[in-house]
Amino acid sequence: MSSDSHAPHIVGYGKLIAVWLGLLFFTGLTVWVSRQQTGIGHVWGSLAISVVKSGLVITFYMHMRHEGWLLRSLLFVALLTLAIFIGFTFFDVLYR
Amino acid sequence: MTSAAQFSPATSSFWNDTGKSGITSWVFSTDHKRIGLLYLYSVLTFFLIAVSLGALLRIELMAPGRTIMGPQTYNAVFTVHGVLMIFLFIIPGFPGAFGNLIMPIQIGARDVAFPRLNLFSWWLYIAGAAIIVTSLFTGGGPPDTGWTFYVPFSERTGTNVSLAVFGVFIVGFSSILTGVNFVTTIHRLRAEGMRWGRLPLFVWSVYATAWVQILATPILGITLVLILAERVLGTGLFDPTKGGDPLMYQHLFWIYSHPAVYIMILPGMGVISDIIPVFARKPIFGYKMIAFSSLAIAGAGSLVWGHHMFTSGMSDNAVLIFSFLTFVVAIPSAIKVFNWVSTLYRGSISLEAPMLFALSFILLFSIGGLAGLILGAAATDIHVHDTQFVVGHFHYVIFGGAGFAFFGAMHYWLPKFYGRRYHERTAVIAWALLFVGFNITYFSMMVLGMEGMPRRYYDYLPEFAPLNLVSTIGSWIMISGLILMMVNLFRGLFRGEAIGQNPWGGATLEWSVPTPPPTENFIEEPVVTHGPYDFKGAGIP
Amino acid sequence: MTQPTHKDYAGAKLGMWLFLFSEMLLFGGLFLLYGVYLARYPQEFTTASRHMHLFFGTLNTAILITSSMLVAMALTAIQRNQRRLTLWLLGGTIFCAAVFMFNKYLEWSDEFGRGIYPNSPKLAAGPPGESVFYGLYYLTVGLHGLHVLVGGTVLTVVAVRVWRGDVHAGDYIWLENGALYWHLVDLFWIFIFPLYYLVL
Numbered sequence: 001m002s003s004d005s006h007a008p009h010i011v012g013y014g015k016l017i018a019v020w021l022g023l024l025f026f027t028g029l030t031v032w033v034s035r036q037q038t039g040i041g042h043v044w045g046s047l048a049i050s051v052v053k054s055g056l057v058i059t060f061y062m063h064m065r066h067e068g069w070l071l072r073s074l075l076f077v078a079l080l081t082l083a084i085f086i087g088f089t090f091f092d093v094l095y096r
Numbered sequence: 097m098t099s100a101a102q103f104s105p106a107t108s109s110f111w112n113d114t115g116k117s118g119i120t121s122w123v124f125s126t127d128h129k130r131i132g133l134l135y136l137y138s139v140l141t142f143f144l145i146a147v148s149l150g151a152l153l154r155i156e157l158m159a160p161g162r163t164i165m166g167p168q169t170y171n172a173v174f175t176v177h178g179v180l181m182i183f184l185f186i187i188p189g190f191p192g193a194f195g196n197l198i199m200p201i202q203i204g205a206r207d208v209a210f211p212r213l214n215l216f217s218w219w220l221y222i223a224g225a226a227i228i229v230t231s232l233f234t235g236g237g238p239p240d241t242g243w244t245f246y247v248p249f250s251e252r253t254g255t256n257v258s259l260a261v262f263g264v265f266i267v268g269f270s271s272i273l274t275g276v277n278f279v280t281t282i283h284r285l286r287a288e289g290m291r292w293g294r295l296p297l298f299v300w301s302v303y304a305t306a307w308v309q310i311l312a313t314p315i316l317g318i319t320l321v322l323i324l325a326e327r328v329l330g331t332g333l334f335d336p337t338k339g340g341d342p343l344m345y346q347h348l349f350w351i352y353s354h355p356a357v358y359i360m361i362l363p364g365m366g367v368i369s370d371i372i373p374v375f376a377r378k379p380i381f382g383y384k385m386i387a388f389s390s391l392a393i394a395g396a397g398s399l400v401w402g403h404h405m406f407t408s409g410m411s412d413n414a415v416l417i418f419s420f421l422t423f424v425v426a427i428p429s430a431i432k433v434f435n436w437v438s439t440l441y442r443g444s445i446s447l448e449a450p451m452l453f454a455l456s457f458i459l460l461f462s463i464g465g466l467a468g469l470i471l472g473a474a475a476t477d478i479h480v481h482d483t484q485f486v487v488g489h490f491h492y493v494i495f496g497g498a499g500f501a502f503f504g505a506m507h508y509w510l511p512k513f514y515g516r517r518y519h520e521r522t523a524v525i526a527w528a529l530l531f532v533g534f535n536i537t538y539f540s541m542m543v544l545g546m547e548g549m550p551r552r553y554y555d556y557l558p559e560f561a562p563l564n565l566v567s568t569i570g571s572w573i574m575i576s577g578l579i580l581m582m583v584n585l586f587r588g589l590f591r592g593e594a595i596g597q598n599p600w601g602g603a604t605l606e607w608s609v610p611t612p613p614p615t616e617n618f619i620e621e622p623v624v625t626h627g628p629y630d631f632k633g634a635g636i637p
Numbered sequence: 638m639t640q641p642t643h644k645d646y647a648g649a650k651l652g653m654w655l656f657l658f659s660e661m662l663l664f665g666g667l668f669l670l671y672g673v674y675l676a677r678y679p680q681e682f683t684t685a686s687r688h689m690h691l692f693f694g695t696l697n698t699a700i701l702i703t704s705s706m707l708v709a710m711a712l713t714a715i716q717r718n719q720r721r722l723t724l725w726l727l728g729g730t731i732f733c734a735a736v737f738m739f740n741k742y743l744e745w746s747d748e749f750g751r752g753i754y755p756n757s758p759k760l761a762a763g764p765p766g767e768s769v770f771y772g773l774y775y776l777t778v779g780l781h782g783l784h785v786l787v788g789g790t791v792l793t794v795v796a797v798r799v800w801r802g803d804v805h806a807g808d809y810i811w812l813e814n815g816a817l818y819w820h821l822v823d824l825f826w827i828f829i830f831p832l833y834y835l836v837l
Contacts, residue, residue: 010716011709020706027698027830031691034835043675046831051828061709062820070283071654078658082665084399086672089347091418092402093601093673095411207742209648276655284648299656314659318666324774331772333670338772339681339765567709 009066019060026053109515109612120478126211127615129513131218132196135516138222139189144582146180149173154537156554158568160561167554171240172255174552176232178243183264184225186498187356190363191219191274194505195302195423197513199278201606201613202296204287204622209280217273224266231259235488242552244353247334247345251326258327265320268313271359275309278302288604289624297380300387301366304394308355308362312398316352319345328330350401358397360494361461362390364501365432368454370628371508374602376443376450379629382435389428394427403472407481415474422472429465433458441625449523450600453504456531460496464489467542482552485545488538496534503530503581508600510589515612517595518588519600526584537569601626603634646810653814657821660784664825667777671832674769681766685837688753689774693744694834697737698826704733705823708792708816718806720799727796727812730819734789741782772831781825788822791815 030049033042058064064072110129114121119459122130153174156163165173200208208214232238235256241249252488282295282303295303322345325331330336334345373380380386402410402418436458445451467489470476480486511517540563545551549560556564598607609617626633675682699777711726755775760768795815798804804811 002441007836010575010713013713013793013823015708016706016709016713020669020702021700023705024699027695028700030831030835031695034831034837043223043836045788047828050828052688054824057705057820057824057827061705061823062817074654074658078661081398082662085315085662086353086669087397088417089344089351089669089673090676092343092347092405092410092414093676095413096409209645210652210674213652272656272659276652276659279655280648280652283651284645287760310655310659311662314663315659315666318663321780322666325755325776327773329775331776332756332768333674333772333776337765337770338761339674339767340772341673341677344670348669 009063011060011063015060019056022056026056046063103473108614109610110615111612113615124215126215128196128200128207128211128214129613129617130617131214132193132198133513134218135188135196135221135399136219137193138218138225139193140582142180142184142191142225146177146185147575147578149177149180151571153177154568154571157556157564158443160556160558160567162539163500168240170554171552172232172238175242177210179228179239179260179264179493182243182356182360183267184221184228186360186494186502187271188221188267188274189502190360190498191271191302191305192218193279194367194502194509195274195305195363198509198606199302200281200285201609201617202299202604202628203282203286204290204605204618204624205281206616206618208277209284213273214277216473217270217277219344220266220270220273224263224268224270227263227266228260231256232629234629237261244349245320246349247323247326247342249409250417251335258324261320261323262485265317268320269319271309272313272317275306275313278306279310282306285319287622287624291624294624294627295387296366297369297383297390298366298384298604301364301369301390303358304390305362308359308394308398312355312359315558316356317346319348319352322348341468342457342577343405343408343410346405347401350404351398354401354404354617355398357395357490357493358393362393364457364498365390367505367508368436368457369502370433370602370604371430371450371454371504372439372586373522373629374600375446375454376440377601377631378439378443379627379631380435381438382431383627383629385431386435389431392428393425394423396428400472403477406477419454419472419474419477423469424470424471426465433462433465447524448600449518449519449527450504450508452524452531453500453507457497457504459501460492460500462532464492464494464496467492480545482550483545484541484549484551487551488540488542488545491538498539500530503527504584506582507617509606510585511592511595511611512606513612514589515594516589516592517599518585518592522580522584526577526581529573530581532575533570533572533574533577536565537574540568598636601631601636603629603631603636608634613623643810644810647811649814650817653704653817660821664732664777664780667773667780668828668832669773671773671777674766674773675836678764678766678769681764682770682836684764685767685770686833689834690744690747691834693740694830697740698830700733700740700824701826704730704737705820707733708819712809712812713802715799715806715809715812717796720805723799723812724796727792727799731789731792731796734785738782738789739787741778744775770833777829778833781822781829784822784825787818788815 026049030046033045033049036042064075122134125131152164153170156170172377196208200206236254237256239253239255239257239260241253241257245257245261269436282299322333326334333340336342364598369380369386400418400421402414403422406415406419467485471480471486471489507518507523514633544560544563544567547560549556565576595611597611600607605622605624606613608622610619673697696730707726707729711723711730714723748754753771755772760771792815795811798811
């Protein structure tokens with residue numbers, strides 16, 4: 001059993017604001033990217049930016065940086081499951 | 097619960113040691129044992145209703161043409177039979193009843209991680225069940241879609257599908273919260289010395305089940321929301337005239353409902369893994385592989401939903417891939433069967449009621465599982481898809497598997513919580529009736545399916561009549577066994593012979609506490625020094 | 638009955654995360670449908686997306702990101718035992734949630750006014766792909782809006798508990814779990830925004 005250590009990880013206000021600025025920057029970037037004539041490719045671009053943004057939120061705002069291996073690996077399992085559910089459906093949709 | 101309230105065990109236990117009594121001490125209790133019994137009685141109520149409906153279906157099919165009901169009633173009865181059995185009995189049954197009763201004690205905990213959430217889960221279950229029952233008597237009458245609620249029919253039928261679907265949604269939410277509670281409990285509340293390698297196999301199976309509950313049930317939730325949106329708002333996401341695709345409904349539905357089959361069967365497998373070593377007086381063979389295969393079944397079982405759609409118009413590539421993956425799931429299931437059989441090898445087997453249920457589980461589950469491979473192979477599936485063969489197959493797996501395991505668990509564990517036990521010889525007779533009747537009922541169905549009788553049809557051709565009659569007679573034998581079993585079991589629990597702390601000689605922790613257990617389970621914090629099937633280490637001959 | 642007095646802090650957080658996983662899969666079903674229908678109707682999705690209010694979408698994105706920062710700061714504040722500041726920050730978060738919902742109301746009213754709503758005659762007359770796009774849009778954003786309401790309610794309860802002193806520097810699991818839920822609501826929007834407003 002992992003130890004029930006109650007050592008809080010306090011994230012400073014400065015860092016939270018820095019992440020906020022980063023998130024705002026990426027929001028602007030994603031709007032800008034969508035204005036470019038890159039065809040359907042910018043859906044992937046927007047999604048990539050969204051992944052980066054959610055990575056920032058999870059890592060810093062949701063304190064995943066300070067969590068142990070357990071929560072990290074469980075998060076990975078959950079995301080992998082979702083990816084499989086979506087991905088395997090395309091076995092049907094793409095080849096119908 | 098009135099009969100339970102009158103019952104008074106001699107010793108101080110969770111029945112009386114809180115000093116509270118009456119109905120509120122049950123329905124607002126946060127004690128996992130009381131909640132487990134609440135679940136047990138609730139799911140058994142719905143089970144018995146659903147059994148009666150199943151018996152009516154069999155009587156209707158006894159002879160061609162109208163026997164006792166009209167076609168619309170028939171459609172409603174098989175729908176309600178399925179909805180009650182699946183969503184109100186077997187899915188909540190195992191985690192809710194035995195997961196609650198047994199799992200915390202087996203890991204050496206006083207209660208689950210979130211006792212109040214646990215109570216809330218039960219209330220949600222009851223609320224959802226009440227809504228489902230209401231849907232039968234209001235609106236346009238009971239749903240007639242089958243338990244799968246397939247579009248487009250479920251969008252258009254005038255029966256009370258919306259309310260039933262909403263009820264199932266609530267029950268699903270209850271299932272998610274139970275899953276969250278159990279995963280947290282198993283991670284956080286294991287007693288000192290209860291390493292992962294010492295968890296009883298029932299706990300492993302509850303753990304794997306809880307993950308399926310957390311990750312698959314929300315997909316059912318959103319699917320049901322989508323049906324409601326189709327019916328109420330007319331969003332048209334599954335309606336081809338509005339650009340939707342009905343097959344997407346089947347994808348979403350089976351993304352949940354295939355893994356849900358493992359919610360039903362995995363805890364049953366765990367029960368069997370706990371019963372067999374005790375009645376063979378041998379440590380389980382291949383502990384690690386059985387534990388691992390529970391997780392493997394939960395994982396691989398989430399990849400195979402497409403095998404329900406081979407004839408629905410899915411792409412050929414998808415048919416091949418899902419067919420292949422279906423065969424992969426057979427591997428961990430077979431690992432379990434081989435390990436159980438190896439445990440029996442040269443064991444000192446005593447054929448008492450729990451063991452008889454366990455042994456018949458192995459046989460019936462194997463038949464059902466192999467029949468599943470016939471359905472999972474794309475080529476043979478086209479022949480038997482949507483025939484009585486499918487009905488036979490899943491009753492072999494879910495009733496012969498999960499159901500028999502549930503009965504085995506009732507015989508094995510319930511005496512522990514009542515301090516009294518059933519009459520052994522009567523239990524064996526009941527088991528024999530159940531087993532014989534079961535095979536007559538459902539094997540006939542598999543043969544009928546092979547001969548081409550479709551499922552869910554109200555009427556059939558004359559050449560199917562003899563076997564249908566056989567199947568119906570089998571159902572009567574089965575039901576007489578079931579009634580005998582229930583009467584004997586519950587009569588024994590309240591009036592039977594008193595039992596000691598460890599009547600079966602088990603080595604898991606629940607047998608180390610008093611019978612019935614006190615409210616906090618353990619008189620002093622347990623320290624675990626031996627494995628769950630290490631009879632020598634536990635000092636049991 | 639002696640309930641265990643010590644609180645299992647890590648256990649409570651693990652439970653919250655497990656619930657968040659469940660929520661992710663709930664929205665996952667809608668994202669799955671989105672992916673499938675985008676693959677089928679790329680042209681119609683692009684056309685439909687052009688008629689969305691990019692201004693409202695972007696503004697609401699910024700509002701949710703800000704609210705996410707505020708609630709993260711509230712956690713830092715309670716850890717540093719700054720109770721008044723915590724309450725202000727939580728208030729700011731709830732205010733952001735309210736503004737978000739108000740914007741949503743303005744946006745939807747306008748769209749309804751233009752005849753765009755599920756099963757509307759205008760959508761029925763148009764190409765099927767656009768009808769699917771708007772059907773998904775209303776469901777996804779509606780479900781998200783419901784989560785904003787729930788999150789706002791949860792944070793209000795947390796704020797009351799902070800104000801009463803039940804949640805403090807020694808025991809702030811309520812605030813932490815409430816914040817986790819709110820971040821998840823933000824996360825969903827981070828994906829909803831480009832998928833519905835920016836498929837130009």
